[in-house]
Amino acid sequence: MRALTVIPGQANSARLDNMPEPSPGDGSVVVRTLAIGICGTDREIVAGKYGWAPPGESRLVIGHESLGKVESAPIDSGFKPGDLVAGIVRRPDPVPCPACAVGEWDMCRNGLYTERGIKERHGFGSDFFRIEPKFLVKVDSALGAAGVLLEPTSVVAKAWDHIERIGARTASWKARRVLVTGAGPVGLLAAMIGAERGLDLHVLDRAQSGDKPNLVRALGGTYHSDVSELKSIEPDIVLECTGASQVVLDAVACVAPGGIVCLAGVSSGGRKIEIDVGLLNREMVLENNVVFGSVNANRAHYEAAAEALSRASKPWLNHLITRRVAPEDWQSALKRRDDDIKVVIDFTLGRTDGQSH
Ligand code: BGC
Numbered sequence: 001m002r003a004l005t006v007i008p009g010q011a012n013s014a015r016l017d018n019m020p021e022p023s024p025g026d027g028s029v030v031v032r033t034l035a036i037g038i039c040g041t042d043r044e045i046v047a048g049k050y051g052w053a054p055p056g057e058s059r060l061v062i063g064h065e066s067l068g069k070v071e072s073a074p075i076d077s078g079f080k081p082g083d084l085v086a087g088i089v090r091r092p093d094p095v096p097c098p099a100c101a102v103g104e105w106d107m108c109r110n111g112l113y114t115e116r117g118i119k120e121r122h123g124f125g126s127d128f129f130r131i132e133p134k135f136l137v138k139v140d141s142a143l144g145a146a147g148v149l150l151e152p153t154s155v156v157a158k159a160w161d162h163i164e165r166i167g168a169r170t171a172s173w174k175a176r177r178v179l180v181t182g183a184g185p186v187g188l189l190a191a192m193i194g195a196e197r198g199l200d201l202h203v204l205d206r207a208q209s210g211d212k213p214n215l216v217r218a219l220g221g222t223y224h225s226d227v228s229e230l231k232s233i234e235p236d237i238v239l240e241c242t243g244a245s246q247v248v249l250d251a252v253a254c255v256a257p258g259g260i261v262c263l264a265g266v267s268s269g270g271r272k273i274e275i276d277v278g279l280l281n282r283e284m285v286l287e288n289n290v291v292f293g294s295v296n297a298n299r300a301h302y303e304a305a306a307e308a309l310s311r312a313s314k315p316w317l318n319h320l321i322t323r324r325v326a327p328e329d330w331q332s333a334l335k336r337r338d339d340d341i342k343v344v345i346d347f348t349l350g351r352t353d354g355q356s357h
Contacts, residue, residue, distance in 0.1 A: 002327050003126035004036075004345070005059040011048035014334075016327055017059070019126060026122075026130035029079055030071040031087070033347040035148045035324070036125045037065030038333050039185070040266065041118060046334055052120045063125025063345070064089045064117035067139065067148040077133040084143070086150040087124055088135040090115050090296050106158060106296040115296075125327075127347060137302045140310040145324075146317040148344050149189065153305035154297035156190040156239070159262045160197075161301060163237055166260050166290050173258055175236040176200055181251055182241035182265060183212040183223075185320055185342040190239045190264070192316075193308055195219040202233050204247075210339050211319060218316055230254040243267040249275060257287040264294050326350040 001021055007013035022030075042062055045051035053060040066087045073079040092100030093112035100108050117123020139147035167173050178194040180187050183205035194201050201221030205212050208225045216223040224230070230250055236259050238251040243265030255261050284291065297305070309317065322341045325333045326349035333343050 001127035002347075003061045003122075004063060004327060004330055005061050006046055006051065007058055008045060008051035008053050008060050009048050011046075013048070013059075014046045014062070014330070016330060019061070021128055022122075022126070022130040024130065027132040027135070029073040029077055029085075029131050029133055029136055031066075031068035031085060031124075031129050031131060031136075032071045033063075033066065033068045033124060033127055033129060035067045035145065035344045035346045035348075036063035036123070037148045037152065037185075038343045038345065039065060039152065043334055043336070045118065051118055054120050054122060060117070061122035061124075061126050062117050063123035064115065065148060065151040066124035066129070067145070067150070068124070068129065071128065073133070079133060079136060079138070084139040084141050084147055085136050086139055086147060086302070087116060087129065087131050088137060088297075088299060088302055089118065089151060090298075091121065091135070103300075104298050106298045106301070125345065134299075137299070137306055139306060143309055143314065143317070145344075145346075146309070146314065146321065149185070149309060149317060149320060149342065150302065150305055151297075152185050152342075153189045153193075153309055154302040155295070156186060156193055156264065157305040157308060158297040158301040159190065159239060159264045159294040160193050161304065162292065162294055163239070163260050163262050166292065167237075170258075173236075175260075177202065177233065177235045177256075178237040178239065179204065179230070179233055179235035179251070179254070180239045180241060181205075181247050183207065183216060183341075184241065186264060187239070187241035188212075188215055188320060188341065190241060191216060191219055191221060192312055194237075194239070195221060196308060196311065199237075202235065204230065207338075211322070211341065215316065215319060215341075218313070235259065238262070239264060241265045245271050245273050249273065252280065252289075252291055253283070255287075255289055257289070259287070259289050261289065261291040262294050263291065266295075324349070 097109035213223040
């Protein structure tokens with residue numbers, strides 16, 4: 001079968017390989033891959049800056065945002081052939097830590113977790129993958145190809161879950177306005193959930209034209225491409241999805257008193273900007289603000305994400321997928337274009353067995 005593999009830590013090592021089909025040890029459910037989504041993490045792995053191969057192997061199959069169709073499954077697994085599904089990325093650490101022990105692997109405390117397509121486990125970027133039923137999630141068949149958005153939606157479903165838990169620290173706090181920084185797939189999906197919550201939605205992105213402003217307006221939100229407008233917004237919640245140092249700082253500075261800033265974008269690091277930590281501390285203390293980081297998602301977040309996607313407008317979701325490329329053209333998928341939102345590698349393209357969506 002075809003599989004997209006890379007030698008982690010080594011740039012220019014990615015290639016479309018021919019591999020044997022996965023072994024039963026990977027799980028009892030066999031899934032035929034329809035598509036994998038590409039995100040910044042995949043680009044980092046292919047650039048040799050992130051990622052780990054499974055123990056004893058030199059190459060890693062990439063792909064952690066998945067959509068597939070069940071090919072075969074044990075009777076008692078809860079899945080049947082033809083089900084549309086997506087795989088959960090993270091597996092609990094073997095110790096396990098107190099978080100992993102109760103299924104909160106997204107909060108792993110010792111860092112020994114593994115992640116499919118990222119950390120010590122093969123991903124979903126191959127014609128077939130195998131998986132354990134408890135790490136597989138059903139996707140509404142009405143979503144069709146947009147079901148590949150489940151994993152990035154799970155990441156923002158977790159962010160919203162934690163924002164709401166933090167908000168519940170007082171009896172009186174009720175958010176009215178949310179600012180999302182970054183209108184990439186994660187930002188737009190975070191905005192979609194904010195709009196579902198009935199909040200006054202604002203989204204900031206540097207793009208001045210293209211689909212992003214329209215996608216935000218279609219959610220009933222206000223689109224900003226000028227950072228100077230942030231001061232007047234006074235959001236109760238900021239969901240920071242760019243990881244860009246200056247935007248992170250602006251996000252923390254503009255939140256309203258009692259506000260919550262969730263950092264969900266990963267910075268590339270090494271970019272220095274000067275900040276007055278004393279002033280930052282003073283503002284956060286005197287305004288009871290919370291700034292926290294959020295990564296990954298557990299099963300409950302995938303399920304919440306599946307429900308959010310089911311409720312969302314299907315044409316709106318389909319608009320987020322701006323390019324589909326065949327596995328053979330994986331290099332073009334990894335090259336970022338200005339008008340890209342979500343690029344997917346479509347395993348039904350170039351398939352010789354006649355199977356498609
Ligand atoms: C994935 C997460 C993962 C993180 C760090 C992200 O791209 O969506 O599931 O935990 O990378 O490896």
